Amino acid sequence: MILVFGGTTEGKIVAGILEKHGRHYYYSTKTAIAFTPGPYGKYRSGALTAADLQTFCRAQDIKAIVHASHPFAAVLHNTIDTCARELALPVYRFERRYPERQSDALIRYVASYQEATEWLERHVQGTLLALTGVQTIAPLRHYWEKHHTIFRILPRESSLALARAAGFPVEQLIMEMPGSDLVLETALINTNHIRAILTKDSGESGFISTKIGAALANGIPIVIVERPALPESFIPVTDEASLMEALNRSSL
Incomplete structure:
Protein backbone atom coordinates (compact mmCIF):
# COMPACT_ATOMS: atom_id res chain seq x y z
CA MET A 1 0.00 0.00 0.00
CA ILE A 2 1.25 3.45 -0.99
CA LEU A 3 0.16 6.65 0.77
CA VAL A 4 -0.28 9.68 -1.49
CA PHE A 5 -0.60 13.17 -0.05
CA GLY A 6 -2.46 15.31 -2.54
CA GLY A 7 -5.15 17.93 -2.87
CA THR A 8 -3.24 19.37 -5.82
CA THR A 9 -3.00 18.90 -9.56
CA GLU A 10 0.10 16.81 -8.93
CA GLY A 11 -1.72 14.63 -6.42
CA LYS A 12 -4.39 13.74 -8.94
CA ILE A 13 -1.70 12.99 -11.52
CA VAL A 14 -0.05 10.58 -9.09
CA ALA A 15 -3.37 8.86 -8.37
CA GLY A 16 -3.93 8.45 -12.10
CA ILE A 17 -0.47 6.95 -12.56
CA LEU A 18 -0.97 4.45 -9.75
CA GLU A 19 -4.38 3.45 -11.11
CA LYS A 20 -2.84 2.96 -14.56
CA HIS A 21 -0.16 0.67 -13.15
CA GLY A 22 -2.46 -1.18 -10.78
CA ARG A 23 -0.79 -0.05 -7.54
CA HIS A 24 -2.88 0.09 -4.38
CA TYR A 25 -2.85 3.43 -2.63
CA TYR A 26 -4.52 5.78 -0.15
CA TYR A 27 -5.12 9.34 -1.31
CA SER A 28 -4.97 11.75 1.63
CA THR A 29 -5.96 15.43 1.86
CA LYS A 30 -6.12 17.86 4.77
CA THR A 31 -9.67 18.97 3.97
CA ALA A 32 -12.35 16.91 2.26
CA ILE A 33 -12.46 17.35 -1.51
CA ALA A 34 -14.40 15.85 -4.39
CA PHE A 35 -12.16 12.91 -5.20
CA THR A 36 -13.36 9.54 -6.43
CA PRO A 37 -10.60 6.92 -6.50
CA GLY A 38 -10.51 4.13 -9.05
CA PRO A 39 -10.45 0.40 -8.27
CA TYR A 40 -6.96 0.55 -6.73
CA GLY A 41 -7.45 3.60 -4.54
CA LYS A 42 -8.97 4.60 -1.22
CA TYR A 43 -9.58 8.12 0.02
CA ARG A 44 -9.21 9.76 3.42
CA SER A 45 -9.23 13.36 4.65
CA GLY A 46 -8.26 15.18 7.80
CA ALA A 47 -5.07 16.65 9.25
CA LEU A 48 -2.61 14.20 10.78
CA THR A 49 -0.04 14.73 13.50
CA ALA A 50 3.23 12.83 13.27
CA ALA A 51 1.88 10.32 15.81
CA ASP A 52 -1.41 9.97 13.91
CA LEU A 53 0.46 9.40 10.67
CA GLN A 54 2.63 6.70 12.19
CA THR A 55 -0.44 4.94 13.55
CA PHE A 56 -2.15 5.14 10.16
CA CYS A 57 0.89 3.84 8.29
CA ARG A 58 1.24 0.90 10.63
CA ALA A 59 -2.47 0.05 10.51
CA GLN A 60 -2.64 0.23 6.70
CA ASP A 61 0.76 -1.42 6.15
CA ILE A 62 2.05 1.56 4.18
CA LYS A 63 5.32 0.79 2.41
CA ALA A 64 6.04 4.17 0.78
CA ILE A 65 4.80 7.76 0.74
CA VAL A 66 4.34 9.89 -2.38
CA HIS A 67 4.22 13.50 -1.28
CA ALA A 68 2.42 15.56 -3.93
CA SER A 69 0.86 18.23 -1.72
CA HIS A 70 1.40 21.98 -2.00
CA PRO A 71 5.04 23.17 -1.84
CA PHE A 72 4.13 25.59 0.97
CA ALA A 73 2.70 22.88 3.24
CA ALA A 74 5.68 23.21 5.59
CA VAL A 75 3.98 21.55 8.55
CA LEU A 76 3.08 18.56 6.40
CA HIS A 77 6.65 18.35 5.07
CA ASN A 78 7.93 18.01 8.63
CA THR A 79 5.18 15.61 9.69
CA ILE A 80 5.91 13.27 6.79
CA ASP A 81 9.66 13.46 7.38
CA THR A 82 9.28 12.61 11.08
CA CYS A 83 7.02 9.66 10.38
CA ALA A 84 9.11 8.32 7.50
CA ARG A 85 12.29 8.41 9.54
CA GLU A 86 10.61 6.62 12.45
CA LEU A 87 9.16 3.87 10.23
CA ALA A 88 12.03 3.77 7.69
CA LEU A 89 9.69 4.57 4.79
CA PRO A 90 10.86 6.09 1.51
CA VAL A 91 9.28 9.44 0.61
CA TYR A 92 9.01 10.32 -3.07
CA ARG A 93 8.38 14.02 -3.66
CA PHE A 94 6.36 14.44 -6.86
CA GLU A 95 7.49 17.95 -7.70
CA ARG A 96 5.75 20.49 -9.90
CA ARG A 97 7.46 22.56 -12.57
CA TYR A 98 8.97 25.91 -11.68
CA PRO A 99 9.98 28.51 -14.28
CA GLU A 100 13.47 29.94 -14.30
CA ARG A 101 13.75 33.15 -12.33
CA GLN A 102 13.50 36.31 -14.35
CA SER A 103 15.77 39.23 -13.68
CA ASP A 104 13.68 42.40 -13.56
CA ALA A 105 13.52 45.38 -11.24
CA LEU A 106 9.79 44.75 -10.72
CA ILE A 107 10.27 41.15 -9.55
CA ARG A 108 11.41 40.65 -5.97
CA TYR A 109 11.93 37.29 -4.26
CA VAL A 110 11.81 37.21 -0.46
CA ALA A 111 12.34 34.51 2.14
CA GLU A 226 10.16 31.62 -1.83
CA ARG A 227 8.96 28.09 -1.14
CA PRO A 228 10.25 26.38 2.01
CA ALA A 229 13.08 23.89 1.70
CA LEU A 230 12.15 20.22 1.64
CA PRO A 231 13.74 17.66 3.96
CA GLU A 232 16.89 16.19 2.42
CA SER A 233 15.52 12.68 2.81
CA PHE A 234 12.77 13.28 0.20
CA ILE A 235 13.50 11.62 -3.14
CA PRO A 236 12.47 13.88 -6.07
CA VAL A 237 10.39 12.50 -8.96
CA THR A 238 8.84 14.59 -11.69
CA ASP A 239 6.79 12.39 -13.99
CA GLU A 240 5.29 8.95 -14.54
CA ALA A 241 8.57 7.38 -15.65
CA SER A 242 10.64 8.59 -12.69
CA LEU A 243 7.89 7.77 -10.18
CA MET A 244 7.39 4.22 -11.45
CA GLU A 245 11.15 3.66 -11.68
CA ALA A 246 11.47 4.69 -8.02
CA LEU A 247 8.58 2.48 -6.90
CA ASN A 248 9.85 -0.49 -8.91
CA ARG A 249 13.32 -0.02 -7.45
CA SER A 250 11.70 -0.31 -4.00
CA SER A 251 9.74 -3.38 -5.15
CA LEU A 252 6.43 -1.55 -4.78
Whole structure:
Protein backbone atom coordinates (compact mmCIF):
# COMPACT_ATOMS: atom_id res chain seq x y z
CA MET A 1 0.00 0.00 0.00
CA ILE A 2 1.25 3.45 -0.99
CA LEU A 3 0.16 6.65 0.77
CA VAL A 4 -0.28 9.68 -1.49
CA PHE A 5 -0.60 13.17 -0.05
CA GLY A 6 -2.46 15.31 -2.54
CA GLY A 7 -5.15 17.93 -2.87
CA THR A 8 -3.24 19.37 -5.82
CA THR A 9 -3.00 18.90 -9.56
CA GLU A 10 0.10 16.81 -8.93
CA GLY A 11 -1.72 14.63 -6.42
CA LYS A 12 -4.39 13.74 -8.94
CA ILE A 13 -1.70 12.99 -11.52
CA VAL A 14 -0.05 10.58 -9.09
CA ALA A 15 -3.37 8.86 -8.37
CA GLY A 16 -3.93 8.45 -12.10
CA ILE A 17 -0.47 6.95 -12.56
CA LEU A 18 -0.97 4.45 -9.75
CA GLU A 19 -4.38 3.45 -11.11
CA LYS A 20 -2.84 2.96 -14.56
CA HIS A 21 -0.16 0.67 -13.15
CA GLY A 22 -2.46 -1.18 -10.78
CA ARG A 23 -0.79 -0.05 -7.54
CA HIS A 24 -2.88 0.09 -4.38
CA TYR A 25 -2.85 3.43 -2.63
CA TYR A 26 -4.52 5.78 -0.15
CA TYR A 27 -5.12 9.34 -1.31
CA SER A 28 -4.97 11.75 1.63
CA THR A 29 -5.96 15.43 1.86
CA LYS A 30 -6.12 17.86 4.77
CA THR A 31 -9.67 18.97 3.97
CA ALA A 32 -12.35 16.91 2.26
CA ILE A 33 -12.46 17.35 -1.51
CA ALA A 34 -14.40 15.85 -4.39
CA PHE A 35 -12.16 12.91 -5.20
CA THR A 36 -13.36 9.54 -6.43
CA PRO A 37 -10.60 6.92 -6.50
CA GLY A 38 -10.51 4.13 -9.05
CA PRO A 39 -10.45 0.40 -8.27
CA TYR A 40 -6.96 0.55 -6.73
CA GLY A 41 -7.45 3.60 -4.54
CA LYS A 42 -8.97 4.60 -1.22
CA TYR A 43 -9.58 8.12 0.02
CA ARG A 44 -9.21 9.76 3.42
CA SER A 45 -9.23 13.36 4.65
CA GLY A 46 -8.26 15.18 7.80
CA ALA A 47 -5.07 16.65 9.25
CA LEU A 48 -2.61 14.20 10.78
CA THR A 49 -0.04 14.73 13.50
CA ALA A 50 3.23 12.83 13.27
CA ALA A 51 1.88 10.32 15.81
CA ASP A 52 -1.41 9.97 13.91
CA LEU A 53 0.46 9.40 10.67
CA GLN A 54 2.63 6.70 12.19
CA THR A 55 -0.44 4.94 13.55
CA PHE A 56 -2.15 5.14 10.16
CA CYS A 57 0.89 3.84 8.29
CA ARG A 58 1.24 0.90 10.63
CA ALA A 59 -2.47 0.05 10.51
CA GLN A 60 -2.64 0.23 6.70
CA ASP A 61 0.76 -1.42 6.15
CA ILE A 62 2.05 1.56 4.18
CA LYS A 63 5.32 0.79 2.41
CA ALA A 64 6.04 4.17 0.78
CA ILE A 65 4.80 7.76 0.74
CA VAL A 66 4.34 9.89 -2.38
CA HIS A 67 4.22 13.50 -1.28
CA ALA A 68 2.42 15.56 -3.93
CA SER A 69 0.86 18.23 -1.72
CA HIS A 70 1.40 21.98 -2.00
CA PRO A 71 5.04 23.17 -1.84
CA PHE A 72 4.13 25.59 0.97
CA ALA A 73 2.70 22.88 3.24
CA ALA A 74 5.68 23.21 5.59
CA VAL A 75 3.98 21.55 8.55
CA LEU A 76 3.08 18.56 6.40
CA HIS A 77 6.65 18.35 5.07
CA ASN A 78 7.93 18.01 8.63
CA THR A 79 5.18 15.61 9.69
CA ILE A 80 5.91 13.27 6.79
CA ASP A 81 9.66 13.46 7.38
CA THR A 82 9.28 12.61 11.08
CA CYS A 83 7.02 9.66 10.38
CA ALA A 84 9.11 8.32 7.50
CA ARG A 85 12.29 8.41 9.54
CA GLU A 86 10.61 6.62 12.45
CA LEU A 87 9.16 3.87 10.23
CA ALA A 88 12.03 3.77 7.69
CA LEU A 89 9.69 4.57 4.79
CA PRO A 90 10.86 6.09 1.51
CA VAL A 91 9.28 9.44 0.61
CA TYR A 92 9.01 10.32 -3.07
CA ARG A 93 8.38 14.02 -3.66
CA PHE A 94 6.36 14.44 -6.86
CA GLU A 95 7.49 17.95 -7.70
CA ARG A 96 5.75 20.49 -9.90
CA ARG A 97 7.46 22.56 -12.57
CA TYR A 98 8.97 25.91 -11.68
CA PRO A 99 9.98 28.51 -14.28
CA GLU A 100 13.47 29.94 -14.30
CA ARG A 101 13.75 33.15 -12.33
CA GLN A 102 13.50 36.31 -14.35
CA SER A 103 15.77 39.23 -13.68
CA ASP A 104 13.68 42.40 -13.56
CA ALA A 105 13.52 45.38 -11.24
CA LEU A 106 9.79 44.75 -10.72
CA ILE A 107 10.27 41.15 -9.55
CA ARG A 108 11.41 40.65 -5.97
CA TYR A 109 11.93 37.29 -4.26
CA VAL A 110 11.81 37.21 -0.46
CA ALA A 111 12.34 34.51 2.14
CA SER A 112 9.27 35.19 4.29
CA TYR A 113 5.98 37.05 4.54
CA GLN A 114 7.57 39.31 7.13
CA GLU A 115 10.27 40.34 4.66
CA ALA A 116 7.59 40.81 2.00
CA THR A 117 5.43 43.15 4.05
CA GLU A 118 8.44 45.14 5.27
CA TRP A 119 9.43 45.76 1.64
CA LEU A 120 5.87 46.61 0.61
CA GLU A 121 5.51 49.13 3.44
CA ARG A 122 8.68 50.90 2.29
CA HIS A 123 8.10 50.87 -1.45
CA VAL A 124 4.39 50.63 -2.29
CA GLN A 125 1.51 53.04 -1.89
CA GLY A 126 -1.95 51.93 -2.92
CA THR A 127 -3.86 48.68 -3.15
CA LEU A 128 -2.09 45.34 -2.79
CA LEU A 129 -3.43 42.25 -4.55
CA ALA A 130 -2.60 39.23 -2.38
CA LEU A 131 -2.58 35.93 -4.26
CA THR A 132 -1.16 33.94 -1.37
CA GLY A 133 -4.29 32.01 -0.39
CA VAL A 134 -6.88 32.25 2.35
CA GLN A 135 -4.60 30.59 4.91
CA THR A 136 -2.33 33.65 4.81
CA ILE A 137 -5.04 36.20 5.65
CA ALA A 138 -4.60 35.83 9.41
CA PRO A 139 -0.77 35.90 9.36
CA LEU A 140 -0.86 39.06 7.19
CA ARG A 141 -3.28 40.91 9.45
CA HIS A 142 -0.58 43.35 10.56
CA TYR A 143 -0.34 44.54 6.95
CA TRP A 144 -3.92 44.61 5.68
CA GLU A 145 -5.23 46.36 8.80
CA LYS A 146 -3.07 49.36 7.81
CA HIS A 147 -2.89 49.07 4.02
CA HIS A 148 -5.73 48.48 1.58
CA THR A 149 -5.48 44.88 0.43
CA ILE A 150 -7.55 42.66 -1.83
CA PHE A 151 -7.28 38.90 -1.45
CA ARG A 152 -8.22 36.50 -4.20
CA ILE A 153 -9.33 33.21 -2.68
CA LEU A 154 -10.91 30.04 -4.01
CA PRO A 155 -14.70 30.22 -4.54
CA ARG A 156 -15.53 27.83 -1.70
CA GLU A 157 -17.70 28.29 1.36
CA SER A 158 -14.87 26.94 3.50
CA SER A 159 -12.51 29.63 2.18
CA LEU A 160 -15.06 32.36 2.79
CA ALA A 161 -15.57 31.08 6.33
CA LEU A 162 -11.84 31.25 7.03
CA ALA A 163 -11.64 34.80 5.71
CA ARG A 164 -14.56 35.88 7.87
CA ALA A 165 -13.07 34.16 10.92
CA ALA A 166 -9.89 36.17 10.39
CA GLY A 167 -11.96 39.37 10.38
CA PHE A 168 -11.09 40.29 6.80
CA PRO A 169 -13.56 42.63 5.04
CA VAL A 170 -15.69 40.49 2.73
CA GLU A 171 -16.01 43.32 0.22
CA GLN A 172 -12.24 43.13 -0.32
CA LEU A 173 -12.37 39.49 -1.38
CA ILE A 174 -12.30 38.24 -4.95
CA MET A 175 -13.62 34.70 -4.99
CA GLU A 176 -12.46 33.05 -8.17
CA MET A 177 -10.10 30.37 -9.42
CA PRO A 178 -6.66 31.43 -10.62
CA GLY A 179 -5.88 30.76 -14.24
CA SER A 180 -3.45 31.14 -17.10
CA ASP A 181 -5.34 33.86 -19.00
CA LEU A 182 -3.04 36.89 -19.03
CA VAL A 183 -5.81 39.15 -20.35
CA LEU A 184 -8.10 38.31 -17.43
CA GLU A 185 -5.30 38.73 -14.91
CA THR A 186 -4.41 42.11 -16.38
CA ALA A 187 -8.06 43.19 -16.29
CA LEU A 188 -8.25 42.21 -12.62
CA ILE A 189 -5.29 44.47 -11.88
CA ASN A 190 -6.70 47.41 -13.81
CA THR A 191 -10.27 47.11 -12.49
CA ASN A 192 -9.12 47.13 -8.87
CA HIS A 193 -6.38 49.77 -9.31
CA ILE A 194 -3.73 47.38 -8.00
CA ARG A 195 -0.33 48.90 -7.25
CA ALA A 196 1.53 45.71 -6.26
CA ILE A 197 1.09 41.93 -6.14
CA LEU A 198 2.08 39.53 -3.37
CA THR A 199 2.22 35.86 -4.28
CA LYS A 200 4.02 32.58 -3.56
CA ASP A 201 6.54 30.71 -5.66
CA SER A 202 4.00 27.96 -6.26
CA GLY A 203 5.19 26.92 -9.71
CA GLU A 204 3.33 26.58 -12.97
CA SER A 205 0.48 24.73 -11.27
CA GLY A 206 -0.04 27.95 -9.32
CA PHE A 207 0.16 30.00 -12.54
CA ILE A 208 3.22 31.90 -11.35
CA SER A 209 4.30 32.81 -14.90
CA THR A 210 0.89 34.38 -15.58
CA LYS A 211 1.05 36.39 -12.38
CA ILE A 212 4.53 37.66 -13.20
CA GLY A 213 3.51 38.46 -16.77
CA ALA A 214 0.49 40.45 -15.61
CA ALA A 215 2.57 42.45 -13.15
CA LEU A 216 5.19 43.28 -15.77
CA ALA A 217 2.53 44.17 -18.35
CA ASN A 218 1.04 46.66 -15.89
CA GLY A 219 4.38 48.01 -14.69
CA ILE A 220 3.78 47.12 -11.03
CA PRO A 221 6.04 45.21 -8.62
CA ILE A 222 5.41 41.58 -7.74
CA VAL A 223 6.79 40.20 -4.48
CA ILE A 224 7.25 36.43 -4.50
CA VAL A 225 7.69 34.44 -1.29
CA GLU A 226 10.16 31.62 -1.83
CA ARG A 227 8.96 28.09 -1.14
CA PRO A 228 10.25 26.38 2.01
CA ALA A 229 13.08 23.89 1.70
CA LEU A 230 12.15 20.22 1.64
CA PRO A 231 13.74 17.66 3.96
CA GLU A 232 16.89 16.19 2.42
CA SER A 233 15.52 12.68 2.81
CA PHE A 234 12.77 13.28 0.20
CA ILE A 235 13.50 11.62 -3.14
CA PRO A 236 12.47 13.88 -6.07
CA VAL A 237 10.39 12.50 -8.96
CA THR A 238 8.84 14.59 -11.69
CA ASP A 239 6.79 12.39 -13.99
CA GLU A 240 5.29 8.95 -14.54
CA ALA A 241 8.57 7.38 -15.65
CA SER A 242 10.64 8.59 -12.69
CA LEU A 243 7.89 7.77 -10.18
CA MET A 244 7.39 4.22 -11.45
CA GLU A 245 11.15 3.66 -11.68
CA ALA A 246 11.47 4.69 -8.02
CA LEU A 247 8.58 2.48 -6.90
CA ASN A 248 9.85 -0.49 -8.91
CA ARG A 249 13.32 -0.02 -7.45
CA SER A 250 11.70 -0.31 -4.00
CA SER A 251 9.74 -3.38 -5.15
CA LEU A 252 6.43 -1.55 -4.78
